[in-house]
Amino acid sequence: xxxxxxxxxxxxxxxxxxxxAWTVIARAGILTMIRKRAFLxxxxxxxxxxxxxxxxxxxxANFPQTAVFAPTAQTFREFLExxxxxxxxxxxxxxxxxxxxxxxxxxLQIYLSKPLMRSEYIAGKAAVLFxxxxxxxxxxxxxxxxxxxxxxxxFAFLRNNLFLFPAITVASFLQVLVATFTMLALSSLSxxxxxxxxxxxxxxxxxxxxxxxxxxxxxxxxxxWLSIGSNLTQVVDVVFRIKPRYATPWPVSFIVxxxxxxxxxxxxERRVRGVEVVx
Amino acid sequence: xxxxATATLEPGQPVVQLDGVTVIYGRNRALKxxxxxxxxxxxxxxxxxxxxxxxxxKSLLGFVKPDxxxxxxxxxxxxxxxxxxxxxxxxxxxxDAHIPGLNAVSFVAYCGQLAGLPAVDAMQRAHEVxxxxxxxxxxxxxxxxxxxxxxxxxxxxxxLVHDPDLLFLDEPTNGMDxxxxxxxxxxxxxLGHNKNVNLILSSHLLPDVEYxxxxxxVMDKGQVVAQGPIEELKGPAxxxxxxxxxxxxxxxxxxxxxxxxxxxxxxxxxxRVFVPAAASGDGGDQGAIFALAARHGVQVxxxxxxxxxxxxxxxxxxxxE
Numbered sequence: 001x002x003x004x005x006x007x008x009x010x011x012x013x014x015x016x017x018x019x020x021a022w023t024v025i026a027r028a029g030i031l032t033m034i035r036k037r038a039f040l041x042x043x044x045x046x047x048x049x050x051x052x053x054x055x056x057x058x059x060x061a062n063f064p065q066t067a068v069f070a071p072t073a074q075t076f077r078e079f080l081e082x083x084x085x086x087x088x089x090x091x092x093x094x095x096x097x098x099x100x101x102x103x104x105x106x107x108l109q110i111y112l113s114k115p116l117m118r119s120e121y122i123a124g125k126a127a128v129l130f131x132x133x134x135x136x137x138x139x140x141x142x143x144x145x146x147x148x149x150x151x152x153x154x155f156a157f158l159r160n161n162l163f164l165f166p167a168i169t170v171a172s173f174l175q176v177l178v179a180t181f182t183m184l185a186l187s188s189l190s191x192x193x194x195x196x197x198x199x200x201x202x203x204x205x206x207x208x209x210x211x212x213x214x215x216x217x218x219x220x221x222x223x224x225w226l227s228i229g230s231n232l233t234q235v236v237d238v239v240f241r242i243k244p245r246y247a248t249p250w251p252v253s254f255i256v257x258x259x260x261x262x263x264x265x266x267x268x269e270r271r272v273r274g275v276e277v278v279x
Numbered sequence: 280x281x282x283x284a285t286a287t288l289e290p291g292q293p294v295v296q297l298d299g300v301t302v303i304y305g306r307n308r309a310l311k312x313x314x315x316x317x318x319x320x321x322x323x324x325x326x327x328x329x330x331x332x333x334x335x336x337k338s339l340l341g342f343v344k345p346d347x348x349x350x351x352x353x354x355x356x357x358x359x360x361x362x363x364x365x366x367x368x369x370x371x372x373x374x375d376a377h378i379p380g381l382n383a384v385s386f387v388a389y390c391g392q393l394a395g396l397p398a399v400d401a402m403q404r405a406h407e408v409x410x411x412x413x414x415x416x417x418x419x420x421x422x423x424x425x426x427x428x429x430x431x432x433x434x435x436x437x438x439l440v441h442d443p444d445l446l447f448l449d450e451p452t453n454g455m456d457x458x459x460x461x462x463x464x465x466x467x468x469x470l471g472h473n474k475n476v477n478l479i480l481s482s483h484l485l486p487d488v489e490y491x492x493x494x495x496x497v498m499d500k501g502q503v504v505a506q507g508p509i510e511e512l513k514g515p516a517x518x519x520x521x522x523x524x525x526x527x528x529x530x531x532x533x534x535x536x537x538x539x540x541x542x543x544x545x546x547x548x549x550x551r552v553f554v555p556a557a558a559s560g561d562g563g564d565q566g567a568i569f570a571l572a573a574r575h576g577v578q579v580x581x582x583x584x585x586x587x588x589x590x591x592x593x594x595x596x597x598x599x600e
Contacts, residue, residue: 008411008474011404011442015395018362024392032380106376110437113340113370114393115362274342 021116025124030131033094042093043135046086050140053079054147061151071148073161076141077240080171084229086136087179092200094132095183097193098125099272104191112274122184122268129180138172163241171236178232178257185264188271204228222247231256288354293318294445294477295339300348302334309334310345311501317479321471323488323509324481325593326498332481333373335498336447340370353444366395369438373449373481375430377422383409384418387436394441401440408436412466428459435466439476446470446478452487460487467491489589497596505596512592518564519585520552526577534575538567551585 033039053075060070102108111121145164148157158164182203187196211227224230224246231253237243238250246253288294295317302310310331317324324332337343339352341361350357352364378386384405391401409418412432417425422433431451438446451467452460468491470476482488488495488509495512497505505512524531532542532550541553554564565582572579 008439008470008476009407010474011396011400013400014397015366015441016397018366018395021393021395024389028389101379105379106372106374107378109342109370109372109374110376110378110390111393112342113365113368113372114390114441115366115395116393117362274340275337 018115019120021114022120022124022127025111025121026127026131029098029125029128033128033132039093042086042089043132046083046090046136047140049079049082050144053144057144057148058151061148061153071144071157073164073167073240074242076144076164076168077171077236077242079141079144080137080168080175080236081233083137083140084175087133087175088201088204090132090136091129091179091183092197095129095180096187096197096200098128099184099187100190100193100196103188108272109274118269118272122272126180126184129183130176133176133179134172137175138169141168141172167239167241171239174235174239174257175232178228178260181261181264181268182228185267185271188268220247221245224248225252225256228256228260288319292354294353295479296351297335298349300335300338300345300350302331302338302343303346309501310338313348313498313501313503315496315503315506317496318494319477320494321467321478321480321492323492323495324479324498325483325485325488325495325589327483329500330483330498331501332483332498333449334501336370336449336479336481339447340365340368366441367444369441369443369446371434371438371446371448371451373453375427376434377430379423380421382419382421383414383425383433383436386422386433387440390437391440396441404440404442405436408439409433411439412436413462427454428456428463431455431459431463435463439470444477446476447481448478449481450483451480452482452484464490485589485593495589495592497593499596505592509589509592513589518554520554520565520568521549521581521583521585522552522568522579523549523581524572524577525580526572526575531572531575531577534571535568538571540567549581 053071056069056075057071060066102111108121112118142165145158145168149155183196183200186199186203187193190196190199207227208229211224211230214223214226215221224234225248230246230248234244234246234248234250234253235257237245244250293316295315297313297315300310300313301308313331313335324335326332334343338345339350339357341357341364344358353367355364357364378389381389384402387405387408388398388401391404392398396404406415406418409415412435414429414432414436417429422430425433431454435448435451438448448467452463455463464487467478467480471478471491471493480488480491493508493510495506495509496503528548528550532544535542535552539555541555542550544550552568554567565584568582569579571577
C-alpha cells in the first residue's frame, strides 16, 4: 500500500471571493516584467531626469546664488513633459504584448473559462501598464515635490503652489490612461507584439506628422487636435495653469482624448472574447 | 465518495441540460434547436467535425450566446450565473492554448489562482496535478518547449487544478501518439470512474468515447441525433453477423428480410445481417440463418458474429448504412 497516493485528490481548502482575479493577472504581469533585466535598465534610465531635477532642487535650496534655477510650478510641468519619452518607450515595451501574446497562444479561452469577467481580464492587463507608467510619471513627480519641501526645510513652496499636487496627479493619470487604453486596444487587434509596437509608434508619429504638415501649410495651430500628443499637451498645460500652446480650444482636445479612450474600450469589448467568430 | 455537484443537484438531475438551444453564426446555424441532457459521470459528445460539439461546449461556457433556448450547468442557469458555473467547471480547449512565458508549474498554479485558489494552495495543487497527468518530471520546463502530447496533458492539468465538479474536454487526444493517446484515455477514464469527476468528452473518435464514457450524446449537423447510455444505444436484443454466401444474393436478402432480419451489403458479396431476438430459431441466431440458407439452396461461405459498436450507433443515428 503506498504511503502517499500521488493520484488525483479532491480539494478541500478555501477559495477567494470572486472579483479579485484581476489582481492575480496584474501581479503576474508585473512580476514577469521586473524579472527582465533590460526592462529594469529602462526603468533606471527613466529615473535619470528625476535625479537631475533632485540635484537641481538640492542646489537651489542650499546655495542662494543659484536661485535663478529654483524650481517653479513650470519645472514640474517640464519634468512631466520630459517623461513623455519614457512613457512612450515603456508603453511599447510593456504594453505591446499584453494581449497580443495571449491571443497568439490562445490564452484568452483559458482565462475566460475561469471565473473572471472580461472586464477583470482587461483591468488586470491595464493595471500592469498603468503601474509602470505611473512609476515613471506620477511617482517621481510627487517625490520631487516631497524633496523640494525636505531640501528647502519649509512648506512655503508647497503652500504657494498647492495646486501642484492635484495637477501632477491629474496630468499623470491622463497621460497614463490614454497610453494604457490605446495600447491595450492595439494589442487586442493582433497576435504579434512587434507589429503592435510598430502600430502604436506609427499612430503617435503619423498623427503628429499630419498636424505638423497642416501647421506648415496653414501656419495655424488650430488643427493640433489631429495629433494625439498635442491634445495631451494642450490639456496638461491647462491643468498646470499654463497658457495653452496651441490655438485649439482645450475642451476640443479633451473631447478627442476622451473619444480615444472610448474607442479603445469599444475595441477591447469586441476583441477580448473567449472565442473568435468569423462569419 | 460524492462529488460536490451532487451536493447542489437534485437526485437524478442532469449535470448539463439544454432546451431548444439555437446558435447562429452569420448565415450558418451551428446548433439547431438542441435539447439534450448530460447525466452524471462520463458522457461522450460524439459527432463528426463540424457537428457543433465545440460550439455547444463554448455556449455552456458562456463564450457564445445562444440565439434561442436555455441551458443549465450543475443546476445553474448559464445566462444568469456564468461566474458560479465557471468556478465549478474545468475546460480543456481543443486548440493549443497556454499562457506565454511560464513554466508548467507556474502556469497551472496561475490558473488555480485565477479560479480562486489561494496562492499557496494553487502551487501545491499544481505540483500534484502535474504528477497526476504525467508531467511531474517536466514541470519546470517552459511550456513553449513542450511537445504536442505534453501540451494536451498541461491543458488537462490546468482544467483540473481547482478541482472542478465538471470537466469539459474538447478533443483531448488530438495530435497525440498512440501511447500518449492511451495514457490520456486512461486518465480520463480514471477521472470519470474512480475519482467521481463528472466529465463531458467531446470527440469525433468513436473508440475514445466508447472506452471512457458510459453515456453518449451524438450530434450531426448541429442537431442531437441520439443520446443515452451507450449499452442501451448499442442496440436491442439480437446479434449482428457478417455473412458471405454463394448463390443468388438478391433473392436471399429478400428471404432474410421476410424473416424479419435487417440486411446491409457492405462489400460485393459480404453483408451485415442483424438477427433480432424474435427471429432466432432453436439453433440460436446463426441457426436461423443456416436454416434459411438450406431451405433456399444457398451456400454459406462465411459467417462471423459482429459485436455491435458505438460506430453502429453512430452510423444509425446519422443515417449512414
